[in-house]
Amino acid sequence: MNKERMVSYNGRGLIIAISFILLTILSINNAAAANATTCCEKTQSGLFCQNVPAEECDSAFRMTPSSCDSTSFCKPGVCYDSSSGDCMRNTPKIACNNANGTWTEIIPDSCSLGCCILGDQAAFVSLVKCKRLSAMMGLLTNYNKQIKDETSCVLSVLSQDKGACVYESEYEKTCKFTTRAECGTTKSDNSSKATFYVNKLCTASELGTICGRTRDTMCLAGKDEVYFKDSCGNSANIFDSSKYEDIDYWTNVKTKTESCNSGSNNAGSGSCGNCNYLLGSFCRTERGKSTCADLNCKNTQNGNSYKHGESWCVYNDAGTTGKGNTAVGARFYKHICINGEEVLEQCADFKQEECIEDKITTTLGTFSQAACRVNRWQDCTVQTSKADCENSDKRDCFWKTGTSIGNSTSDGVCLPKNSPGLKFWEGEEAQSICAQGNAKCVVTFEKGLFSGEECKENCECLTADWAKQRNDICMSLGDCGAKINWVGDKGYKIGYEVTTVG
Numbered sequence: 001m002n003k004e005r006m007v008s009y010n011g012r013g014l015i016i017a018i019s020f021i022l023l024t025i026l027s028i029n030n031a032a033a034a035n036a037t038t039c040c041e042k043t044q045s046g047l048f049c050q051n052v053p054a055e056e057c058d059s060a061f062r063m064t065p066s067s068c069d070s071t072s073f074c075k076p077g078v079c080y081d082s083s084s085g086d087c088m089r090n091t092p093k094i095a096c097n098n099a100n101g102t103w104t105e106i107i108p109d110s111c112s113l114g115c116c117i118l119g120d121q122a123a124f125v126s127l128v129k130c131k132r133l134s135a136m137m138g139l140l141t142n143y144n145k146q147i148k149d150e151t152s153c154v155l156s157v158l159s160q161d162k163g164a165c166v167y168e169s170e171y172e173k174t175c176k177f178t179t180r181a182e183c184g185t186t187k188s189d190n191s192s193k194a195t196f197y198v199n200k201l202c203t204a205s206e207l208g209t210i211c212g213r214t215r216d217t218m219c220l221a222g223k224d225e226v227y228f229k230d231s232c233g234n235s236a237n238i239f240d241s242s243k244y245e246d247i248d249y250w251t252n253v254k255t256k257t258e259s260c261n262s263g264s265n266n267a268g269s270g271s272c273g274n275c276n277y278l279l280g281s282f283c284r285t286e287r288g289k290s291t292c293a294d295l296n297c298k299n300t301q302n303g304n305s306y307k308h309g310e311s312w313c314v315y316n317d318a319g320t321t322g323k324g325n326t327a328v329g330a331r332f333y334k335h336i337c338i339n340g341e342e343v344l345e346q347c348a349d350f351k352q353e354e355c356i357e358d359k360i361t362t363t364l365g366t367f368s369q370a371a372c373r374v375n376r377w378q379d380c381t382v383q384t385s386k387a388d389c390e391n392s393d394k395r396d397c398f399w400k401t402g403t404s405i406g407n408s409t410s411d412g413v414c415l416p417k418n419s420p421g422l423k424f425w426e427g428e429e430a431q432s433i434c435a436q437g438n439a440k441c442v443v444t445f446e447k448g449l450f451s452g453e454e455c456k457e458n459c460e461c462l463t464a465d466w467a468k469q470r471n472d473i474c475m476s477l478g479d480c481g482a483k484i485n486w487v488g489d490k491g492y493k494i495g496y497e498v499t500t501v502g
Helices: 093-098 127-136 148-158 428-435 463-476
Strands: 002-005 015-020 038-042 048-052 076-080 086-092 101-102 113-117 122-126 160-170 172-179 195-198 217-219 227-228 235-238 282-285 287-296 311-315 334-337 342-347 353-362 365-374 398-402 412-416 440-449 451-457 495-501
Touching: 002 093, 038 287, 048 093, 076 093, 093 101, 093 127, 113 127, 113 148, 122 148, 217 282, 217 287, 311 353, 334 353, 334 365, 412 463, 428 463
Parallel strands: 311 365
Antiparallel strands: 002 440, 015 440, 015 495, 038 048, 076 086, 076 101, 113 122, 160 172, 160 195, 217 227, 227 235, 282 287, 311 334, 334 342, 353 365, 398 412, 440 451
């Protein structure tokens, strides 16, 4: 004789039901709807021109049920920053206005580019940008708008020879280390032109100038390295303590590769000033002494060391227990190593952005790069196949086999890789998302002839493992189930309920 005990909300016999409730731990993560079909001029989380569910739009701004690509108010244009001289293309008008920029549909004259001469270097930028760069480097603005491309701009300075410019001043033969062009405008006291000696230093003995060697050092605008300084205040070759008595080193210009420890960053070295910005060092002067300052970051928050310019991901989550289960209140962060300091950049709150990280290989070794990217979780649960679920070009989901959502007969379920946060204090939307994890299971028993009974079908639903499996699904949907917050604390409620009927 068979008897059915049903793990279900209807039917006869024993009913075991599991219903998930929201955690009461404060979440800072936002919930999005299943389909993103509305273009919001601004979202409630502060992002501009996003295709998201209508309920995420800021009602104080415009919205339309179509893609942002086809709207007039999110049409991209050029944003000009008059303070920095930067021109940002493909920028929505509202984002430009919010950044105090000037927006136009076409490229304005202020974004026209020319050649900015910065000592023996050049940059193909706008006039405003050139003035800013020149001021930062302590140089007079030298801008040529007749040069129309970056290659010609760079070549215009690379071809300039540098060397010793010798002339008479106050009845003494003195010298200035400069370019041939600048030397051509220098006059002696007797009105004769100065004489230029290419690739010679002012301390060269054959020139007979008053400029001599010193142990002083200096930094140069636009240069990475530490340089010797002569008695006339000119730069000589790259600082190398072992070369102070070397006559040739104080006579002829030496290249970077001919100088000490070429190919190393020489950070903190007291004997070699051959700094290398790309390798993480740069000339800095402190208390009258110039050295190669270390721009790399050591002993960062995650315990690792990074090169200058590298970025990496950090996730403040002490409560994650597995794939798809992120803690309540957790958030992604992008960390950047800049000039020896670890700088933090927050990804969007409510876990609407995730941090992605990759390694690239360069001639200088492996380099870490990270970026904040939109968390595309909204349509995970409506996918019915593993291939669609794990299509990384469209969504950020994973396929969990051997289970289903609700009472579906599917052999698997598609869940968010990074479960979103839910505004549980706002009620209905968060409740509906968590309710997707509710489930019923019918258990069949066979009754003995005289007494006792034996479970025959769906007996696993009577075990703690079944409840745990359902809870794991629920936690992947958002801030539902028996979750932990980002600092590792449990909620004061269990997060789900299991009921038996029959």
